[in-house]
């Protein structure tokens with residue numbers, strides 16, 4: 380497989396991934412972007428010519444699309460026009476959108492895919508460095524997946540494949556693991572404040588607890604790491620928690636839903652506690 384590609388969209392992600400690939404022996408045959416400024420910057424960072432994509436990209440060279448999600452439909456129309464992309468791999472870097480969002484390219488015969496780096500890419504240099512530790516989520520047509528696997532292997536060696544239909548669920552999972560974890564930690568800080576702990580203390584109060592829980596979660600798994608009133612089957616305590624939260628409906632809802640999820644994990648850990656867990660479930664529903 381030829382280690383070559385072209386880049387459309389010289390933003391933070393496009394340049395970071397392109398730079399990381401270049402450092403692993405890939406050749407960037409050329410770059411293009413909406414603005415001349417970005418195009419020039421791309422050409423300097425990647426030491427490649429400014430070209431017109433797709434017209435000036437030779438056959439069979441993959442095209443990487445590094446534009447923001449809301450621009451993907453426009454860029455899909457631009458790149459997918461005519462016969463230029465027929466038979467070649469065209470892929471984007473979005474975590475939220477499936478490869479099917481490159482519909483015009485697909486109809487023009489491209490093998491579409493997506494390569495989502497699970498990493499923060501704040502600028503090309505830091506981004507390329509961060510990518511050495513990134514895991515890549517890959518999705519798309521078979522030919523695209525083969526090319527994207529090679530790319531992920533050469534940058535960090537870490538990737539997983541998402542079935543084409545699973546991309547949106549994948550993104551929801553990533554939102555839960557990152558954004559919603561932030562929201563949950565903020566909720567804990569809020570409840571500490573409600574409990575009367577000064578705001579200056581709430582930030583660090585749970586830090587060690589959270590860090591050890593996360594570390595153990597990944598070394599031992601959820602079933603081993605789960606403790607607490609739900610896991611112990613302490614009906615009275617959960618009842619008291621729900622009563623206390625009755626004046627804080629949003630907090631009560633968050634607590635209730637998460638306890639129901641914890642109950643499922645607890646059920647795996649202690650099948651012998653089914654009776655008390657069934658009662659807990661009734662209470663929480």
Ligand SMILES: NC(=O)c1ccc[n+]([C@@H]2O[C@H](COP(=O)([O-])OP(=O)(O)OC[C@H]3O[C@@H](n4cnc5c(N)ncnc54)[C@H](OP(=O)(O)O)[C@@H]3O)[C@@H](O)[C@H]2O)c1
Nearest residue numbers: 388389390391392412413414417446447448450473499500
């Ligand atoms: N940055 C990250 O940490 C990160 C990590 C993983 C994945 N991603 C994904 O990478 C993609 C790009 O994100 P980014 O952070 O690199 O954004 P960015 O730095 O803002 O770059 C956005 C790019 O989109 C182009 N663009 C915007 N609107 C356009 C339009 N209407 N038509 C054509 N091109 C347009 C811009 O072109 P011009 O500069 O020429 O105007 C620019 O190249 C997103 O899908 C994002 O989810 C980002």
